[in-house]
Amino acid sequence: xxxxxxxxxxxxxxxxxxxxxxxxxxxxxxxxxxxxxxxxxxxxxxxxxxxxxxxxxxxxxxxxxxxxxxxxxxxxxxxxxxxxxxxxxxxxxxxxxxxxxxxxxxxxxxxxxxxxxxxxxxxxxxxxxxxxxxxxxxxxxxxxxxxxxxxxxxxxxxxxxxxxxxxxxxxxxxxxxxxxxxxxxxx
Numbered sequence: 001x002x003x004x005x006x007x008x009x010x011x012x013x014x015x016x017x018x019x020x021x022x023x024x025x026x027x028x029x030x031x032x033x034x035x036x037x038x039x040x041x042x043x044x045x046x047x048x049x050x051x052x053x054x055x056x057x058x059x060x061x062x063x064x065x066x067x068x069x070x071x072x073x074x075x076x077x078x079x080x081x082x083x084x085x086x087x088x089x090x091x092x093x094x095x096x097x098x099x100x101x102x103x104x105x106x107x108x109x110x111x112x113x114x115x116x117x118x119x120x121x122x123x124x125x126x127x128x129x130x131x132x133x134x135x136x137x138x139x140x141x142x143x144x145x146x147x148x149x150x151x152x153x154x155x156x157x158x159x160x161x162x163x164x165x166x167x168x169x170x171x172x173x174x175x176x177x178x179x180x181x182x183x184x185x186x187x
Contacts, residue, residue: 029175047112051100052095052138052152064181085144160186
């Protein structure tokens, strides 16, 4: 009976450790990206607490792949169009349905106000100042032997905004932006 109790106690820890192992330990790549976007560190932005769903990011990535060129200007294959690596990423992340949330500790350099999506969407747009922005970000996903990262970054105000798919590449031990696929959204 004691062994059964131990097994029942250990199963949730095992499941959680397996589910979180495929994600980053720190969010340095996102912070690097935010630095390039000139996010004012003294201004308060609203950050959606819920991370954008993996299925949404994978769908956006698939759309990007189908719409983009397969070769760069030097006629070299573009890494993001490798179907074998895409399927590996797809299989690794598509079934992860655990809801994940951002915390203030994830972005210590920025003054984000963390709010649930339900609170953001139920608030009247008139409750926000005209220059108030709200941001939603996905969990970064590894691609191609962890040499690349892909994540979604959306920023809006009361007039609309942009939804972005960010591609980063690790070079010399540091994450650098490789490509940004952007779509404008109007309200």
